[in-house]
Amino acid sequence: MRRAAVLGTGQTQHRSRRTDVSMAGLCREAIDRALTDSDTDWSQIDAVVLGKAPDLFEGVMMPELFLADAIGAAGKPLLRVHTAGSVGGATALVATSLIRAGVHRRVLAVAFEKQSESNAMWALSIQPPFSAPIGAGAGGYFAPHIRSYIRRFGVPEHVGALVAVKDRRNGALNPYAHLRQPDITPESVRSSPMLWDPIRYDETCPSSDGACAVVIGDQAAAESSSDQVAWIRATAMRTEPTSYSGKDHVNPRAGALAARALWAAAGISDPLDEVDVAEIYVPFSWFEPMWLENLGFTGPGQGWKLTEAGETGIGGRLPVNPSGGVLCSNPIGASGLLRFAEAAMQVMGRAGAHQVAGAGTALGHAYGGGSQFFSMWVVGKQP
Amino acid sequence: MSDVAVIGFAAADTSVTTSGVETLVPVFERALGRAGLSRREVDFWCSGSSDYLAGRAFSFVSAVDAIGAVPPITESHVEMDAAWAFYEAYLKIVSGEAETALVYGFGKAGAGDLNRVLALQLDPYTVAPLWPDATSVAALQARLALEAGLFTERDMAVVAARDRAETAEELLTRPYVAAPLRAHDVARLADGAAAVVLAAGDRARHRPSAGDRPAWITGIAHRVDPPGLGERDLTAVPSATAAAADAGLGADVEVVALHAPFTHQELLLRAALGLPDSTRSVAPEGNAMFSAGLSRIGAAATEVMSGRARTAVAHATGGPALQQNLVCVLTGSETV
Amino acid sequence: MTIAFDYTRSLGPVLGRFMAGLRDRRVLGARTSDGRVHVPPLEFDPVTHKPVTDLVEVSGAGTVVSWTWSPHPLEGQPLDRPFGWALIRLDGADTTMIHAVDAGAETRMRTGMRVRARWAADRTGHIRDLACFEPAGSSVGSSAGSSAGSAVGSSAGEAAGEPVRIMVTPIRLHYRHTTSDEEDHYLRALADGRLIGQRCPACRKVYVPPRVCPADGVAPGEVVAVSDRGTVTTFCVVNVPFAGQRLDPPYVVAQVLLDGADIPVPHLILGLDAAQVRMGMRVAAVWRDRAQWSATPENIAHFEPTGEPDAGYESYAEHL
Structure with missing residues (x-):
C-alpha cells in the first residue's frame, strides 16, 4: 500500500459561540493554520474532503456546496463525509484513501461544526417517525450504558470524576481548548449537578463552535517536508447497527474489531506498551475507561484501574487526551478530526505545552451514532 | 492504476x-x-x-x-x-x-417539498433566506442558454419526448411552469x-455464479464549480468538462447515462462532455434523489455487462444548476 | 410533521458589513484582487484566497440578465403574489444576484429590463431588508417600502453603521412520513391495546417494535404477542432541561426488556421516586384511557413498578 503522512494541522479557537466569524471564516481559521503548519500553498492542494455532522445543526443542506470557493475547492474534487460523531475521523480516513490510491499528492481534510447557529439538542429531539416520544437528550442515550459498565465490573463511583479533572487540567495547557480549568478538583466535579444520572455536569462535553484541518500528503510530499511529519501507519473503521438483540453497548464489537485490525495493520502486538499517547473520543468522562478496554489497551473490567492509577495523565504509562479531548472542546463534526490531528501533532512534536515527551507512536480515535461507527488511525515518527 | x-x-x-x-x-x-x-x-x-x-x-x-x-x-x-x-x-x-x-x-x-428543500443548498446568508425554489433556479439557467442561442425550447422538448408517448411539438403546446421550463422539462x-x-x-x-461480464472502470473523476449563481457562467459546466478530461472520456463512447434533472441540463452536459449526437442515451432504472447519479453508473454498466455496448459513460450531478459533476467511463474489454 | 427553527447566523466581517449596508439602504459589493466587484460579496478572494477587505457601494438599480416567472409563490418567498425571479446585475457590479421582481405580470418581464431595489420598511440588517426589485420607472405593486437607486462607486468604508453580527433565519419545512408494513401492524395492534413483536427468520430473535433484523438484514417473519410487563435493564435519571423536552425533570428513562422480547425498548419509569428505580426492577405498562387510544405508541403513557421481586442480573446481562 502507498504511504501517506500528515504534513500539518490547524484548528480554531473553540468557543461556545464564535459569533465573530461566518461558517466560511471558521473553516478558514483552521485551514489557513494547517496550510502554514504544513508549508503548503493553495495551488498544491489537489482535492478537499469536508466532514460535518447533521446538516440540520446549521440549517444548510450540504454546506460544502456554498463553501466550495472559500475552502479552496472550486475547480477541484470535493467530497462531503457524514458518519455521525465519528465523521471527523472518517474525513481523515477518506483523505488518506485518496493519497493511498495514488490519485492525489496533497489533500486537505477539513471538518467543522457551528453549533451556535442552532441548538443541537433541538435537532436531535426530532423523533424518528412513529416512535415513542421518550425525550432523554444526548447524555440520556449514553448514561444507561455507563451505568451498565459500572454495574458489570463494580467500578468505584469516583473514576468518572478523575477523568474529568485530568482532561480539564490538560485543556488548560491547550491554547485552542474551549474549557480550560486548571483549578478543577475531584471534589468540585463530584459536587457539580447530576445531569443524566450517573453523568455529572463536569463530566460532560461542552457544546462548541470550531473547526479542524489537516493536510495529508503522499510519500514524496512527506519526504520533501523539512519538518517531522506524522506517518499514517494504519487506519481502521468498523460499523454495526445502532441496536440489535445481544448488542454490547459497553464494549461494542465494532470498536473492538476495528482496534484489532488497526493494531495488526500497524504491527503492534501490545498496544499499552507500544503506543505512547492516545487521543480518544471521550464525550462523557466514563468513556475513557470503557474505550481503553474496547481498544484492547486493557482487558475487560481493567480500564478503570489504569485511569484510577493516574496512568492516563501526561507522564503516565499511556497519556490519554493530553489536549483535553472532547471533554474540553466539542465542535461535533470536527471533534473526531481533532483527535486525529492531535495524535499527529504529538508525533510531529508540535503539541506545545501538552506535548508528551518522546511521543513516537500515537492513536487517534473517533466514534459516533449509538456507539456503532468507529474510525481510528495510528501515526508515528517513522513510516 | x-x-x-x-x-x-x-x-x-x-x-x-x-x-x-x-x-x-x-x-x-x-x-x-x-x-x-x-x-x-x-x-x-x-x-x-x-x-x-x-x-x-x-x-x-x-x-x-x-x-x-x-x-x-x-x-x-x-x-x-x-x-x-x-x-x-x-x-x-x-x-x-x-x-x-x-x-x-x-x-x-x-x-x-423538494422544490423548497433544495433552496437550502444555496448561500445561507444572501440567497437561501429568499427561498428560491429549485425549478426557478434551473429556469434562470435555461433562459441564459436559450438566449445565448445554444439550443431551442424545441430541442429541450425533443429530450423530454424521448421517454414519452407525446411528440416534441405536442409538448411545446403546454404552458410554462417556470418560464422557459414546461412540466416536461422537469424530471x-x-x-x-x-x-x-x-x-x-x-x-x-472469477465469479462462477454470475452470467454478465464485468464493466471495467477506465476512468472516474469529479469536480465542483463555485457556488455563486452569479459567479459562474451557468451555460457552461466547467466541472463536468474537467471531470470528463480527468476520466479520459473519448468521443468514441457508445452509450451515455446522464444525470440531468432538467432537459436543458442534458443539452448543456452533452456539450460540456463533448458527446457527439451519435452517442446513444440510456434511460436509467431508478431516478430517486441521492441515488439518481449512482443509478446512471448502474445503467451504463448494465449496457456494458450485458454486451449491448462496448464502452459507456455515466454522469452524476449535485448542487444547484449543475454545480458538482462526476464522470465515470466503463468498458467491456480488458485491453485498455 | 413540521420542523422549524430560527437559525442565528453569525456573519463575520464581510457579510456583517454587507447586511449593515442593506439596513442603511445601500448595497455593498466585494472588490477582489482582479478588480471585479461581486454582489453578493465574496468573503474570500477566489484567486488569491485572501480575505476580502475592500467593500464598495454599488447602485440599488440594475439590469435583468435572466428571469423566470413564479405563478404560485411558495412559503417563505419574498412575495405572496405571482412574481418574477431574476438574475440582476446591479450598476457597478460585475456579477449577478438572484432576487424577486414585483412585475405584476409575466409579460412585463424581459431580459435587459431595468429594475431597482424596493426596501423593506423595517430593516434589521438582513438580506430581506431588500424586499424585492421592481421595474425601474414604474410604481407597480406599491408597498410600505420605498425604492432607491443611490450613487455608484462611493467608498463604503466609514459611512456604514456597525457591522451586523447575527442574522436570524427561520427555516420551516414540512414532511409527510409513511409507515412500513411492520410499523403499520405494530401501530394497529397498539390501537387495540396489544403489543406485538416479529421474529427474525434467521436469528430467531423477537424484535419489538418489529422491523428488518438489523443483525441479519432480512425482513421479519412470525408475529409474536409480547407482554406489556418487563424488566428494567438499565436507565438514567434525567435531571437536565433541554430544548424539545416534553416532561419536567427529574424523570427516569429506562431500557425495558418486555417479557417475550429479545431487545429492550426505551421508556419512562414513573410512579415512584427516581432514586428508587433499580436495574432488574420489574415494571408494567400504564396505558392511557382507552377512549384516547389510536394507532400510536403514545397509548402507553409510561411504565410503573409491578412490585414483583427484581429479576436476577444474569437474566438481562446480555441485553446491556
Whole structure:
C-alpha cells in the first residue's frame, strides 16, 4: 500500500459561540493554520474532503456546496463525509484513501461544526417517525450504558470524576481548548449537578463552535517536508447497527474489531506498551475507561484501574487526551478530526505545552451514532 | 492504476419510509445476486443520502439495519449522491484496502417539498433566506442558454419526448411552469434506492455464479464549480468538462447515462462532455434523489455487462444548476 | 410533521458589513484582487484566497440578465403574489444576484429590463431588508417600502453603521412520513391495546417494535404477542432541561426488556421516586384511557413498578 503522512494541522479557537466569524471564516481559521503548519500553498492542494455532522445543526443542506470557493475547492474534487460523531475521523480516513490510491499528492481534510447557529439538542429531539416520544437528550442515550459498565465490573463511583479533572487540567495547557480549568478538583466535579444520572455536569462535553484541518500528503510530499511529519501507519473503521438483540453497548464489537485490525495493520502486538499517547473520543468522562478496554489497551473490567492509577495523565504509562479531548472542546463534526490531528501533532512534536515527551507512536480515535461507527488511525515518527 | 469493475446493479423506484431500510433489503439481494457475491463477501459498504431529504438528523444511520452488520462491517457514508460514495469505494479498492464493495443510495423526495428543500443548498446568508425554489433556479439557467442561442425550447422538448408517448411539438403546446421550463422539462419526482457492486481484477473475473461480464472502470473523476449563481457562467459546466478530461472520456463512447434533472441540463452536459449526437442515451432504472447519479453508473454498466455496448459513460450531478459533476467511463474489454 | 427553527447566523466581517449596508439602504459589493466587484460579496478572494477587505457601494438599480416567472409563490418567498425571479446585475457590479421582481405580470418581464431595489420598511440588517426589485420607472405593486437607486462607486468604508453580527433565519419545512408494513401492524395492534413483536427468520430473535433484523438484514417473519410487563435493564435519571423536552425533570428513562422480547425498548419509569428505580426492577405498562387510544405508541403513557421481586442480573446481562 502507498504511504501517506500528515504534513500539518490547524484548528480554531473553540468557543461556545464564535459569533465573530461566518461558517466560511471558521473553516478558514483552521485551514489557513494547517496550510502554514504544513508549508503548503493553495495551488498544491489537489482535492478537499469536508466532514460535518447533521446538516440540520446549521440549517444548510450540504454546506460544502456554498463553501466550495472559500475552502479552496472550486475547480477541484470535493467530497462531503457524514458518519455521525465519528465523521471527523472518517474525513481523515477518506483523505488518506485518496493519497493511498495514488490519485492525489496533497489533500486537505477539513471538518467543522457551528453549533451556535442552532441548538443541537433541538435537532436531535426530532423523533424518528412513529416512535415513542421518550425525550432523554444526548447524555440520556449514553448514561444507561455507563451505568451498565459500572454495574458489570463494580467500578468505584469516583473514576468518572478523575477523568474529568485530568482532561480539564490538560485543556488548560491547550491554547485552542474551549474549557480550560486548571483549578478543577475531584471534589468540585463530584459536587457539580447530576445531569443524566450517573453523568455529572463536569463530566460532560461542552457544546462548541470550531473547526479542524489537516493536510495529508503522499510519500514524496512527506519526504520533501523539512519538518517531522506524522506517518499514517494504519487506519481502521468498523460499523454495526445502532441496536440489535445481544448488542454490547459497553464494549461494542465494532470498536473492538476495528482496534484489532488497526493494531495488526500497524504491527503492534501490545498496544499499552507500544503506543505512547492516545487521543480518544471521550464525550462523557466514563468513556475513557470503557474505550481503553474496547481498544484492547486493557482487558475487560481493567480500564478503570489504569485511569484510577493516574496512568492516563501526561507522564503516565499511556497519556490519554493530553489536549483535553472532547471533554474540553466539542465542535461535533470536527471533534473526531481533532483527535486525529492531535495524535499527529504529538508525533510531529508540535503539541506545545501538552506535548508528551518522546511521543513516537500515537492513536487517534473517533466514534459516533449509538456507539456503532468507529474510525481510528495510528501515526508515528517513522513510516 | 489497478483494475476495478462494476459487477452488479439493482434499483427500486419506490420507497416506503425515509429510512429506506425496507426498500434496500431486496435491492441489496438483487444487486449481489447479479454480481454473484454474498453479503458477507463485501469488504466495504458505502452510501449516499441526505438528512434534509428525510427531514431528520442522522437519517442514514438506520439504513445500516438493511445490511445486517453483525458481525460489524467496514462502512462509510457521504452526504451526497451515492455516485460519490461509488468514487470513495472505487478508491478503497484501488488503494488495496478492499477487494469488493457495495455502494447504495436512497431517498424519498416525496416526503417533503423538494422544490423548497433544495433552496437550502444555496448561500445561507444572501440567497437561501429568499427561498428560491429549485425549478426557478434551473429556469434562470435555461433562459441564459436559450438566449445565448445554444439550443431551442424545441430541442429541450425533443429530450423530454424521448421517454414519452407525446411528440416534441405536442409538448411545446403546454404552458410554462417556470418560464422557459414546461412540466416536461422537469424530471419527475422519484423515490427509491439503488445499489452497485464493485470488485477488483480477479475477484471481478472469477465469479462462477454470475452470467454478465464485468464493466471495467477506465476512468472516474469529479469536480465542483463555485457556488455563486452569479459567479459562474451557468451555460457552461466547467466541472463536468474537467471531470470528463480527468476520466479520459473519448468521443468514441457508445452509450451515455446522464444525470440531468432538467432537459436543458442534458443539452448543456452533452456539450460540456463533448458527446457527439451519435452517442446513444440510456434511460436509467431508478431516478430517486441521492441515488439518481449512482443509478446512471448502474445503467451504463448494465449496457456494458450485458454486451449491448462496448464502452459507456455515466454522469452524476449535485448542487444547484449543475454545480458538482462526476464522470465515470466503463468498458467491456480488458485491453485498455 | 413540521420542523422549524430560527437559525442565528453569525456573519463575520464581510457579510456583517454587507447586511449593515442593506439596513442603511445601500448595497455593498466585494472588490477582489482582479478588480471585479461581486454582489453578493465574496468573503474570500477566489484567486488569491485572501480575505476580502475592500467593500464598495454599488447602485440599488440594475439590469435583468435572466428571469423566470413564479405563478404560485411558495412559503417563505419574498412575495405572496405571482412574481418574477431574476438574475440582476446591479450598476457597478460585475456579477449577478438572484432576487424577486414585483412585475405584476409575466409579460412585463424581459431580459435587459431595468429594475431597482424596493426596501423593506423595517430593516434589521438582513438580506430581506431588500424586499424585492421592481421595474425601474414604474410604481407597480406599491408597498410600505420605498425604492432607491443611490450613487455608484462611493467608498463604503466609514459611512456604514456597525457591522451586523447575527442574522436570524427561520427555516420551516414540512414532511409527510409513511409507515412500513411492520410499523403499520405494530401501530394497529397498539390501537387495540396489544403489543406485538416479529421474529427474525434467521436469528430467531423477537424484535419489538418489529422491523428488518438489523443483525441479519432480512425482513421479519412470525408475529409474536409480547407482554406489556418487563424488566428494567438499565436507565438514567434525567435531571437536565433541554430544548424539545416534553416532561419536567427529574424523570427516569429506562431500557425495558418486555417479557417475550429479545431487545429492550426505551421508556419512562414513573410512579415512584427516581432514586428508587433499580436495574432488574420489574415494571408494567400504564396505558392511557382507552377512549384516547389510536394507532400510536403514545397509548402507553409510561411504565410503573409491578412490585414483583427484581429479576436476577444474569437474566438481562446480555441485553446491556
